[in-house]
Amino acid sequence: MTSSVAEYLINSTYLIATALFILSLKWLSSPTTARRGVFAGELGMLLAVVGTLLHQGIVEYKWIASGLVLGALIGVPLGRAAMSKVPQRTALSHAFGALCVTLVGASEFYLKTPDVPPLTMGVLSTEVILGSLTFTGSLMAAGKLQEVLPQRPITYKGQNIVNLGLLGVAIAVAAVLVVHPERTELFPLIVGIPLVFGVMMIIPIGGADMPTVISLLNSYAGLSAAAMGFVLDSKLLIIAGALDGASGFILSVNMSKAMNRSFSNVLFGAFGQEQPAAAAGGQAAPPVRSATPEEAAAILAAANTVVIVPGYGMAVAQAQHKVRELSDTLTKKGIDVKFGIHPVAGRMPGHMNVLLAEADIPYDKLLDMDEINGELPQTDVALVIGANDVTNPGARSDSSSPIYGMPILDVDKARTVMVIKRSMAAGFAGIDNPLYYLDKTLMLFGDAKSFVGALVRELGGGHE
């Protein structure tokens, strides 16, 4: 094979791969075609990798092969992660993606210095800075989600100034390198400082902000890969990175909107800070009505329509399978059961949908916020399982509430509200929920999994 034929062949695999990647995302838009989308992505990836291996100049197959095999061996268990671990697995994969980009960027620099034109050095710096901060930021996020790191936001005075200062210094060093690419001693700084920045950036982030932060890191990972495409002059990589960057960006905007907060507010205004003020406001708590599983089951059995609102508490208690039994039991009694899912319920975009799908609940029963809010006023029972702030009516009415203006699921408009909750402790945002003190609200105290199990038993259902 002559080298020009090989080159055409390689370029055509890249071209086809690009088309397949775009189709892959297009097919993902609907659950009926989504699996075809994954197949298109796999095929595109395979073509591009095989095409690259045809490259005439490659002399070192041994290292490449070992890297591919080792990577596949690590990838298989990551692909088999339990559904409840998907948020931390996703954060970890953002870290791996960013690591790859950073290492390639650093190697390119050391291979090419001092012969690096200013423009190339500019994009190379962008690649390395974005890559390094995404690497440690994602590792921190994964650590918090896996609970090996404290989940509480850690804040201190002047935090934003320190963080912005760090980023500013990294950018200044990058600017010097653009003018003087021969000053190799400066290069470790544009890796090291962003590594520290990534850690500092995630320290003040609390659990409830994770959906936004994971989306943002997703976007950064994509943008750093696109920057790598600029440096290597690879259109395929630019396009894949731009698609990933756009996807992460759209998701972050969605998540911020769902919390009624701006981007900068998520990054620079840790939610936990609001906590002392909010907690101080609550004096003697008004009485609540609580109910036993028998009483709750009787009310559910008499209902015509039930909307179940799951939250992170359901994921923590691993209650999704019991919830499916409850849903099946009620459906068998002729009761209409639907699920209302808030965009930021859980720890990443779409988290609840995946857990409920895992428990075999059909996806047409899972309605998003706008759809379900139209139905809640005609609903007999709204059953809230492990969700708190996303059901807080204070977000609609109380302008002093820290979550004022956040769109919520209007469960308080249902005829009866039931809330399964461990205790009266406040949610992640540390805000009291007036929903619990309404006359139509029944508090069901207990572990989500065992309480739902008790409800199923009372209703005479259950499969196992």
Place this chain on the structure above:
Amino acid sequence: MKVDLVTSLYVFMLAAFIGFEVIRRVSPLLHTPLMSLTNALDAIAVVGAIILVGLPHEHGGRLAKILGTIAIVAATSNIVGGFLITDRMLRMFKASGPAKKS
């Protein structure tokens, strides 16, 4: 090493627009698989790492080989893990009604 920045910027811009249009249509139902899929596609960066490790270099070849191989490992684990988990998730999404029994 020279970079055709202008052409690259056009490509980036067009891809970003396509990305916005295509991804806007993805139902919130599938946002988790969307993230794991884009993550797997993003690992196409492995192509850059392969070239880096494979080509002979005059200076600094050893460093490039070591860093590049680690990069290949990281990216490949994202490719394999990302596609695997996305497909596992999507297999779980089933519609109710008669379609379920077929």
